[in-house]
Amino acid sequence: MKTTVVGAYPKISDEHQDLRRALHRLDRGELDEAGIAGQLDLTTAWAIGEIEAAGVDVVNDGQVRWDDLLAPFAKSWRNCERGPLERFYDNNTYFRQPVISGPIESDGRTLVADFAKAKAIATRDLKAAICGPLTFATLTAQDTHYRDLAARTLAVADALASELRGLRAAGATLVDVEEPALAAHPEHVDLARAAFERLAKAGVALALYPYFFPSTDLVEALASFPVAQVGLDVRSRERSAEAIDRLGAVKQIVVLGIVDARNTRVETPRELGELVEAALKHVPADRLWLSPTTGLEYLPHDVAVRKLGALTDAARSLGGVRS
Amino acid sequence: MTGILLTTTVGSFGKPDYLQKARNANARGKVSDTELADLEKKATLEWIRRQEDIGLDILVDGEMYRGDMVAYFAERLDGFTIGGLVRSYGNRYYHKPVIASKVSRPKPMTVDWFRYAQSLTSRPVKGMLTGPYTMLDWSYNEAYRTRRDAALALAEVVRAEAEDLERAGATYIQIDEPAIHARPEELDIAIEAMGVVTQNVKAKTISHICYGDFAAIYPKVLELPVDQLDLAMHNYEYRWLRLFDKDPFTKELAIGVVDVHSHRLETVDEAAEGIRKGLKYVTAERLLPHPDCGLKTRTVEESLDKCRVVVEAAKKVRAELAKPAVA
Numbered sequence: 001m002k003t004t005v006v007g008a009y010p011k012i013s014d015e016h017q018d019l020r021r022a023l024h025r026l027d028r029g030e031l032d033e034a035g036i037a038g039q040l041d042l043t044t045a046w047a048i049g050e051i052e053a054a055g056v057d058v059v060n061d062g063q064v065r066w067d068d069l070l071a072p073f074a075k076s077w078r079n080c081e082r083g084p085l086e087r088f089y090d091n092n093t094y095f096r097q098p099v100i101s102g103p104i105e106s107d108g109r110t111l112v113a114d115f116a117k118a119k120a121i122a123t124r125d126l127k128a129a130i131c132g133p134l135t136f137a138t139l140t141a142q143d144t145h146y147r148d149l150a151a152r153t154l155a156v157a158d159a160l161a162s163e164l165r166g167l168r169a170a171g172a173t174l175v176d177v178e179e180p181a182l183a184a185h186p187e188h189v190d191l192a193r194a195a196f197e198r199l200a201k202a203g204v205a206l207a208l209y210p211y212f213f214p215s216t217d218l219v220e221a222l223a224s225f226p227v228a229q230v231g232l233d234v235r236s237r238e239r240s241a242e243a244i245d246r247l248g249a250v251k252q253i254v255v256l257g258i259v260d261a262r263n264t265r266v267e268t269p270r271e272l273g274e275l276v277e278a279a280l281k282h283v284p285a286d287r288l289w290l291s292p293t294t295g296l297e298y299l300p301h302d303v304a305v306r307k308l309g310a311l312t313d314a315a316r317s318l319g320g321v322r323s
Numbered sequence: 324m325t326g327i328l329l330t331t332t333v334g335s336f337g338k339p340d341y342l343q344k345a346r347n348a349n350a351r352g353k354v355s356d357t358e359l360a361d362l363e364k365k366a367t368l369e370w371i372r373r374q375e376d377i378g379l380d381i382l383v384d385g386e387m388y389r390g391d392m393v394a395y396f397a398e399r400l401d402g403f404t405i406g407g408l409v410r411s412y413g414n415r416y417y418h419k420p421v422i423a424s425k426v427s428r429p430k431p432m433t434v435d436w437f438r439y440a441q442s443l444t445s446r447p448v449k450g451m452l453t454g455p456y457t458m459l460d461w462s463y464n465e466a467y468r469t470r471r472d473a474a475l476a477l478a479e480v481v482r483a484e485a486e487d488l489e490r491a492g493a494t495y496i497q498i499d500e501p502a503i504h505a506r507p508e509e510l511d512i513a514i515e516a517m518g519v520v521t522q523n524v525k526a527k528t529i530s531h532i533c534y535g536d537f538a539a540i541y542p543k544v545l546e547l548p549v550d551q552l553d554l555a556m557h558n559y560e561y562r563w564l565r566l567f568d569k570d571p572f573t574k575e576l577a578i579g580v581v582d583v584h585s586h587r588l589e590t591v592d593e594a595a596e597g598i599r600k601g602l603k604y605v606t607a608e609r610l611l612p613h614p615d616c617g618l619k620t621r622t623v624e625e626s627l628d629k630c631r632v633v634v635e636a637a638k639k640v641r642a643e644l645a646k647p648a649v650a
Contacts, residue, residue, distance in 0.1 A: 017408075264463040300408060
């Protein structure tokens with residue numbers, strides 16, 4: 001069983017606040033763009049180093065440069081900008097809602113430079129990530145161009161497919177698609193699947209992560225998505241673990257979210273073992289990966305480190321590949 | 324207090340530079356707690372005077388002594404520990420509390436500050452609390468088996484604080500629930516917990532709600548046992564008002580008419596238009612203009628400017644209402 005991470009890693013710790021200070025200096029005009037770029041590189045290297053040091057097999061770059069899940073795309077796409085502040089689902093975390101004023105267009109290079117930098121740093125397998133099309137479309141504050149949610153979602157998918165082609169050309173072989181909207185709005189599952197059909201045409205393996213909300217009732221539907229991996233939170237909510245009993249329907253790799261990235265209580269080996277053992281009744285070990293339930297940035301840094309330790313310890317004790 | 328279009332604010336104001344520096348120095352052990360408290364009192368006095376000078380009707384103490392609206396209480400309640408830094412947005416971080424064991428209140432947490440602020444003015448000053456559901460939702464719960472159990476335990480400590488504020492003379496008590504729509508399926512828990520808080524309170528009770536999907540909790544949120552709902556509206560281009568077409572709004576409405584997360588200063592006409600929109604649903608006696616949310620992320624000058632716009636807009640609309648209708 002391989003281990004991996006999802007989403008953003010804490011950008012600072014109580015002791016390591018260089019990025020926070022640098023951004024304050026940028027605000028005050030005491031640091032230029034080159035200066036902040038250098039600090040972002042350093043913090044990215046720090047995040048990757050920590051994730052690797054925890055023993056995670058397939059790492060990401062910690063999304064250090066991302067203000068929020070939608071920001072890289074809302075900033076770079078033509079006819080799209082970042083608008084009003086809003087709460088990000090049921091978190092005390094906020095994001096800027098996209099505002100769409102015309103046909104959105106991407107040059108497909110939004111994440112390419114960042115991925116190349118991370119690739120030069122990482123010593124283990126590195127994956128990339130994009131925002132899910134349904135998530136971007138449903139969290140848009142204003143759209144004066146597309147007719148409706150369906151048209152907007154598919155247009156976003158086309159722009160994201162362009163980003164995927166750029167990432168593939170940069171060497172990405174696996175890209176997470178973070179799609180909390182699918183768990184929040186399962187009524188849009190057919191629309192989401194149509195959007196993923198467009199993403200799949202980019203020709204890079206995708207991992208679908210519908211997190212934050214129970215995905216139990218979605219499991220069978222997710223199996224029909226054109227993705228290589230399905231990541232499921234089986235830990236964070238009262239009903240989350242019920243998804244395990246339905247995993248037999250999933251033929252892709254299942255990434256089992258077993259450490260709760262939104263609660264500080266660190267899971268015991270026994271708790272993690274029980275979840276994995278239950279999953280192994282439905283999914284063979286060679287198709288089972290382990291991960292946190294969502295991005296570890298919802299936790300203080302010290303707890304995030306302990307959670308990663310619990311994750312990799314669990315994988316090791318249950319027969320994981322890395323020691 | 325009676326009148327029409329009484330103006331107020333949500334709670335926090337920008338901290339003056341000298342206080343921000345002192346808070347940072349206090350965190351490094353370079354400024355004593357006593358010195359810091361003196362500066363917090365100075366800043367509170369300044370904000371009371373500014374609110375009076377601008378012409379706000381119902382005042383707040385400005386929360387010069389608070390950082391975060393949950394951590395402030397968590398630091399004073401038994402059962403909480405304060406966790407490491409967690410990002411809220413952009414480059415803003417807060418220490419997210421952990422409910423590590425059963426919660427209890429060793430002593431009042433806001434009453435001395437309320438007494439001090441109220442002693443500085445003849446206008447009413449609101450008692451300002453964070454609601455039990457938001458305290459829960461913005462903390463990590465390690466201690467209680469269910470979220471309902473935690474919310475009801477927190478409700479008991481908030482109730483005790485609200486009753487102490489009332490005994491200290493508060494005629495307005497605001498119990499903020501900005502997280503109330505975080506999980507719409509838990510709205511019953513938030514309502515039940517607020518019922519515990521306000522059950523014995525005779526003062527006017529208010530709850531501020533902002534930044535979330537208000538439509539997901541309306542009209543059920545009208546069952547929240549408070550007299551007044553205080554809503555961010557400008558940030559949402561007043562779209563929540565349309566919900567009131569189908570299900571009439573039944574409480575007093577404090578209506579947000581300026582954005583608090585933008586450096587741009589709204590015009591008086593723009594804010595006045597927001598008030599007029601609100602008047603389609605709530606009478607002027609039951610409509611209270613204010614900024615969308617607390618102003619702590621703005622500078623002192625920006626906070627002042629935004630409040631001035633609210634007051635001037637209210638004056639303008641009051642004048643319009645005073646004109647006899649054209650026959």
